[in-house]
Amino acid sequence: MKKFCSALTCAAALVLNVASSNVCAQVKIGVVNSSTGPGSMIGIPQKNTIALLPTRIGDLGIExxxxxxxxxxxxxVTATKKLINEQHIDAMIATTTAPNSVAMIPFIADAGVPMVAPVGTxxxxxxxxxxxRWVFKTTQNDAVVAETLIAHMAKTGVKTLGLIGTGDPYGENWSTVVSELSKKYGIKLVANExxxxxxxxxxGxxxxxxxxxxxxxxxxxxGGPAVLPQATLVDKGYKGKLYQTHGAALDAFLKLGGKKVEGTILAASLLLVLDDMPDSNPSKKITQDYVTAYEAKFGVKPPTFGAQVYxxxxxxxEAIPLAxxxxxxxxxxxxxxxxxxxxSTKALVASQGTYTMSPTDHCGFDQKGGNxxxxxxxxxxxxxxD
Amino acid sequence: MDMQIALILGQDGIINGAIYALLALSILLVFTVTRVLLIPQGEFVAFGALTMATLQAGEPVKLVWLLVALAIAEAFSELMLMRRTAQGIRISSSLVLKLAYPLALAAALYHLNAATLPMLVQAFLTLLIIVPLGPQLYRLFFQPIANAPSLILLIVAIAVHVALVGIGLLAFGPGGASTTPFSEANFEFELLTLNSQTLWVVGTSVLLIVVLYVFFNRTIYGKALRAAAVNRTGARLMGISPVFAGKASFFLASLIGALSGILIAPITAIYFDSGFLISLKGFIGAIIGGLVSYPLAAVGAIIVGLLEAFSAFWASDYKDVIVFTLIIPFLLWRSLTSHHVEEEE
Known part of the structure; x- marks a missing residue:
């Protein structure tokens, strides 16, 4: 029998353990994030944003x-259990995608760890x-964004609407929300693909x-996949109006779409159009600070997804000193x-709008919802x- | 559904089918020669498309460092192997060449302003970067276990796939990219607008299939590969090196993969992890061909493409379900009609 030298070189890509170690670190915040895999387009800017968050609040160190x-x-779920059982975290910022966040809820609730989720659903x-009760959310509800869009459609005389969404929880959720809202506004949903x-x-x-x-x-x-249906519609000679969700609010959308996404209408955070915003908008300064800090550290402008983590x-x-x-x-x-x-957060001005939480509303945006x-x-x- | 829609869907299905056919052929080739189910085939597609896009954007191609790293690992394992033989360590010219190539390529990429080059040169550069990955991967991961049971080969193939997807994310980032079309021309017919990229894809695929056919039937190297595929032991007795056959089949696989990537990149945005699903559909084509017949695999891949296009129209919710369910009746049919000879492991 031959012996083979098993010099298998494994090029593994991992190493993600950012811990801003602080001697008197007292508050531990666990962050679970999709910085690899299909969600990474959204996850990476969110991960980057963590580096911009304060490491001290008053005399408390934050890790x-x-x-x-x-x-x-x-x-x-594995990461969540690990953070709870091994690191004994005090709070959680997690995670990038809707199905992952939903899966984590039973575990954080069981351990009594408050979680802030930067997801739309x-x-x-x-x-x-x-x-x-343990979950709070920093992204506008899909329904709020949808209502803004559909109200705009109704106002500009749209009578029939076609919808094309991804076959994942994001697209499914939109499909439900849009079918309900379109009835309310008297728009006929003629295609749902x-x-x-x-x-x-x-x-097809x-x-x-x-x-x-x-x-x-x-x-x-x-993210980027939002371009393909629109580009195909334009290629096949569609002349009507095109709407996108806040999922498309990425610079990659502009880069990939080029001329074909010109004139698209979407509802998204003011971060995209900061220069057009009036100074009277309370969020403008905070967003400006965030964008400047992010750009200084990473050399690119952050997408809206980063602001959700911010x-x-x-x-x-705001909450840690009170607790x-x-x-x-x-x-x-x-x-x-x-x-x-x-x-009990009241009128907290943040980068995407103003948050007022209540026992029944853990998202806390008003109707306009920062979009x-x-x-x-x-x-x-x-x-x-208009 | 009227004639026009059917034509457009047919066109769409044939473009995708042509790409799947190319991948089916290379999966089949690698499988018959080395018994490796080449799961990383899709990564060659994604890397090809993304490298082309990176070159066109005038950004540095980080993937070239993978080439350098693999070359160093390869040289290292060669030296280790030599140390055990009687002759001791000798630095052969092929070893030096293997190391010099990726470094020279990296240096050339650093100095060239790739964005200004003509598209044909960019495509050629892309091939220069991606194609050597195939033989390198074979040398490092599959050659040492060439005689292992096919299940182990499959597991290693999956491991290589997972690692390459991770490296793809590191090298190209999470964003997708697409490239400029080879030409902007469109041909208007009464019912159908024929995009010139369609002709490029279908034309190149057909050409490549013809070239492969000639290669396998007319050249000595092609015949050697075929012999190795038909009977490994027999071929070895006839003096055909299994190492050569393995490297050659991986070379062809990475060439076909990268070329498919270059072809498909102007049509759609490709992401670092897009390759897997594309090659999976090529794999279904190969299964329809029973993992032995090239023409059947190509036909199977075209069927997959067409079925995908039409099911996207009729039942978009179930498109992938329909495509992947296709494998079951074909497996049933094949296992009922063909008598199976268990290969000795």
């Missing part, structure tokens, strides 16, 4: 313990249950939509106090003026 969930719900906070994020062609779906001749088409997809940091920043008055960090009482403090109607003009985001 962030970052784990990657590879966009996989099972890995997200309302499923993490509603219907409010004993478990979801699905595609996969990894699809290289959506011609687009043709199906075109046969129904809708006045407007809404594309509901997170706001999570601001919420905790620290009641109990010592590291104890169950502290975590409970932190949860109560988060729930602006935005369009693409000359290859750049611009505030929609």
């Amino acid at each position: 962030y313990i970052l784990l990657d969930d590879a966009s996989d719900p099972t890995a997200a 309302i499923a993490v906070i509603q219907p409010m249950t004993e478990q979801k 699905k595609f996969q994020r990894s699809d290289t062609s959506v011609t 779906q687009v043709l199906k939509i075109l046969t129904t001749r809708p006045d407007a088409v809404l594309v509901a997809a997170p 706001d999570a940091g601001l919420l905790l920043n 620290a008055k009641k109990a010592q960090p590291g104890t169950r009482e502290f975590r409970a106090a932190l949860r109560d403090a988060l729930e 602006e109607l935005i369009t693409v003009k000359d290859g750049k985001w611009a505030l929609l003026k």
Whole structure:
């Protein structure tokens, strides 16, 4: 029998353990994030943002313990258990994608760790249950964003609407929300198609939509894949209005889409159109600070997804001193106090809008919800003026 | 559904089918020669597309460092192997060449302003970067276990795939990219607008299939590969090196993969992890060909492409379900009609 030298070289890419170690670190915040896998386009800017969050609040040191969930719900749960059992975290900022966040809820609720989730889906906070009491959310509810868009459609005379969304929780959620809201506004949903994020062609779906001749088409997809349906629609000669969700609010969308996404309408955070915002907007300064700090550190402008984590940091920043008055960090009482403090957040101005939490509303945006109607003009985001 | 829609869907299906056919062929080739189910085939596609896009954007191609790293690992394991033989360590010219190539390529990329080069040169550069990965991967990961049971080879292939996806994320970032089309021309017919990229994809695929056919039937190297595929032991007795056959099949696989990537990049945005699903569909084509027949695999891949296009129109929710379910009746049919000879492991 031959012996083979098993010099297998394994090029493994991991190493993610950012711990800003502080001697008197007292408050531990666990961060689970999808910085690899399909969610990484959203996860990486969120991970970067953690580095901009305060490491001291008053005389308390804050330690962030970052784990990657590879966009996989099972890995997200494993990371959560690890943070709770081994690191004894006081709070959690997690995670990038909706299914992962939903999967984590039972575990953080069981351990009594408050969690701030930078995800869009309302499923993490509603219907409010004993478990979801522990979850707060820093992104506008999909329904709020959808209502802004559909109200705009109704106002500009759209009678029939075609929808194409991804076949994942993001697209499914939009599909539900849009079917309900379109009835309310008297718009007929004539086509409701699905595609996969990894699809290289959506011609079939687009043709199906075109046969129904809708006045407007809404594309509901997170990140770069939002471009493909729109580009195909334009290629196949669609002349109606095109709407996108806040999932498309990435510079990659402009880069990949080029001329084909010109004139798209979407509702997203003011971060995209900061220069167009009036100074009277209370969030402008905070967002400006965030963008400047991010750009200085990473050399690129942050996408809106980063701001969701930034706001999570601001919420905790506000709540931690209140909780620290009641109990010592590291104890169950502290975590409970932190949860109560988060729930009692009143008129906190953050980068995406103003948060006012209540026992029934753990998202806390008002109806406008920090979203602006935005369009693409000359290859750049611009505030929609109608 | 009218004629026009059917034509457009057909066109769409054939473009995708042509790419799947190319991948099916290379998966089949690698499998028959080395018994490795080449799961990382899709990564060659994604890397090809993304490298091309990176070159066009005038950004540094970080992937070239993978080439350098693999070359160093390869040289190291060669030296280790030599140390055990009687002759001791000798620095051969092929060893030096293997190390010098990626370094020279890296240096050239650093000095060239790739964004200004003509597209054909960019495509050629992309091939220069991606294609050597195939033989390198074979040398490092599959050659040492060439006689292992196919299950182990499959597991290693999966490991290589997972590692390469991670490296893809590191090298290209999470954002997708697409490239400029080879030409902007469109051909208008009464019912159908034929995009010139369609012709490029279909034309190149057909050409490549013809070239492969000639290679396997007319050249001595092609015949040697075929012999190794038909009967490994027999071929070895006839003086065909299994190492050569393995490297050559991986070379062809990475060449076909990178070329498919370059072809498909102008049509759609490719992400670092897009490759897997594309090659999976090529794999279904190969399964339809029973993992032995090239023409059947190509036909199977075209069927997959067409089925995908039409099911996207009729039932977009279930598109992938329909495509992947296709494998079951074909497996049933094949296992009922063909008598199976268990290969000795």
